[in-house]
Amino acid sequence: MRLWPRTLGMQLIVVTAVAVFLSNAAVALWFELGSERLSENDLTERVVDRAASITTLMASIPPKARRPATEALKSKLWQFSVEQGNVVPAPMNPSEARIASRLRSMLPPKYADAPIAVHFASWPGAPPNPHKDWRRGLDTIEMSLPVVRNTRLVATFIKPPPPPWPTEIVIAAIVAALVASAAGAYIARRVARPLSKLADAASLVARGETAPRVPEVGPDDVCHAAQAFNTMTDQVTRTLERQRQLLSAVGHDLRTPITAMRINTEFVEDSELRDRLQRNVDELQALTEAVLSAARGAGGEAPRQIDLSSLVESVCADLDDLGEPVTWQGHPPAPLSCRANEIQRAVRNLIENAVAYGHNADVSIREAGDAYEVVVEDNGPGIAEEDQTRVFEPFVRLESSRNLETGGTGLGLTLVRAIAQGHGGAVALENRDSGGLRATLRLPRKPAKG
Ligand SMILES: Nc1ncnc2c1ncn2[C@@H]1O[C@H](COP(=O)(O)OP(=O)(O)OP(=O)(O)O)[C@@H](O)[C@H]1O
Ligand SMILES: [Mg+2]
Numbered sequence: 001m002r003l004w005p006r007t008l009g010m011q012l013i014v015v016t017a018v019a020v021f022l023s024n025a026a027v028a029l030w031f032e033l034g035s036e037r038l039s040e041n042d043l044t045e046r047v048v049d050r051a052a053s054i055t056t057l058m059a060s061i062p063p064k065a066r067r068p069a070t071e072a073l074k075s076k077l078w079q080f081s082v083e084q085g086n087v088v089p090a091p092m093n094p095s096e097a098r099i100a101s102r103l104r105s106m107l108p109p110k111y112a113d114a115p116i117a118v119h120f121a122s123w124p125g126a127p128p129n130p131h132k133d134w135r136r137g138l139d140t141i142e143m144s145l146p147v148v149r150n151t152r153l154v155a156t157f158i159k160p161p162p163p164p165w166p167t168e169i170v171i172a173a174i175v176a177a178l179v180a181s182a183a184g185a186y187i188a189r190r191v192a193r194p195l196s197k198l199a200d201a202a203s204l205v206a207r208g209e210t211a212p213r214v215p216e217v218g219p220d221d222v223c224h225a226a227q228a229f230n231t232m233t234d235q236v237t238r239t240l241e242r243q244r245q246l247l248s249a250v251g252h253d254l255r256t257p258i259t260a261m262r263i264n265t266e267f268v269e270d271s272e273l274r275d276r277l278q279r280n281v282d283e284l285q286a287l288t289e290a291v292l293s294a295a296r297g298a299g300g301e302a303p304r305q306i307d308l309s310s311l312v313e314s315v316c317a318d319l320d321d322l323g324e325p326v327t328w329q330g331h332p333p334a335p336l337s338c339r340a341n342e343i344q345r346a347v348r349n350l351i352e353n354a355v356a357y358g359h360n361a362d363v364s365i366r367e368a369g370d371a372y373e374v375v376v377e378d379n380g381p382g383i384a385e386e387d388q389t390r391v392f393e394p395f396v397r398l399e400s401s402r403n404l405e406t407g408g409t410g411l412g413l414t415l416v417r418a419i420a421q422g423h424g425g426a427v428a429l430e431n432r433d434s435g436g437l438r439a440t441l442r443l444p445r446k447p448a449k450g
Helices: 008-060 063-073 096-104 168-206 222-266 271-296 309-322 342-356 412-422
Strands: 078-084 117-121 140-148 149-160 304-307 325-330 333-336 361-368 369-375 426-431 436-445
Touching: 008 078, 008 096, 008 149, 008 168, 063 078, 063 149, 078 325, 096 117, 096 140, 117 325, 117 369, 149 436, 168 304, 222 436, 271 412, 304 309, 309 325, 309 333, 309 342, 309 436, 325 369, 333 342, 342 361, 342 412, 342 436, 412 426, 412 436
Parallel strands: 325 361
Antiparallel strands: 078 149, 117 140, 140 149, 304 333, 361 369, 369 436, 426 436
């Protein structure tokens, strides 16, 4: 089973090739056996006829002439000798007995009671036969026939070699198998290509990225799968878009009443109450701005060339100044063209999460192929695998964080993902073996357009 190929293409090729080859071989064998049986019967008739007529001939010529006559009658296939004595009956197998009785029926009636012996054997004088009869292992038929009283004729027939297995049949079988496998390969390509495109697109969706439309080609069944997939991604895109529009509308419409509230708080005379109200308004405003940025995702800011390393370092330093447990591992300059404010925001969100939910943040930059990866690790509880996709959705906060005093909005990671994707990158979460969460923000050095 280890030899059994795993891909659909190879399986189709192997199955068709084997099937075609076997069916060809079976048909060839069938014909071969059929014609063999025919020529075998034909041959037996001719052998019997010749042996019987030569026996009759020997009986009708003078005894002296018999020996020269047998000499003259010898051929490549026949040997004759006239011997003293009657035929000695010997036990015969059914095929030998059948030939004996055919012989008897051809001899004149006066021989009706005389014994006849037939013996299939390998005859020592037979010329080497490269095509030894592989079915029965015999190559001569020795027949002892009564000529006259006390004289017998021993006629030995050397079976001609069976015709060799025709090479044409073998070549035809190979060619048929090749042609059929080429056809199999073609079909497999038509099926497997769209299927692997579909699989690629599906894993993109699973990673939370926008899936390209898969081409709706190939056989009907495959084509239907592609159509269903495209319909599904359209639906998902529309839902996401509606969500984005909703966020955007809410964020936008909140701005005006917040501004009004801010102005109105100025008129509150009790300074303590005024300060509290203003703090509340500030929080509301920050929330609204976060909603708006999450809805906008990327956009607005123009990309510029920065050093990612010093950008991350300055975010770490700012938080460190505020007394947060943030460690920066350091990294040589990492030039990157990006929307720096967005990247700064994304990095800060990740670090703030690490500090808020994971007690500390350990920040580093890795170079991974054609991308930089900002890695933020903490020593907290991590995030259960089944929640790792959900936390990117807007307003999703896990049960554990509700109890904490960190009054987040649940938009931080939504924003990080929007920013990463806006830069042609991605963000991934995973639990560390040693405990805690590892958040990786991947940013291609040559960001995708858009
Ligand atoms: N490092 C982490 N360790 C454990 N849980 C985390 C971590 N980072 C995020 N989470 C969980 O994921 C949830 C969503 O995070 P997200 O940053 O989107 O929102 P938030 O931090 O609650 O609010 P905001 O960032 O908008 O102020 C968090 O509420 C928290 O439950
Ligand atoms: Mg957060």
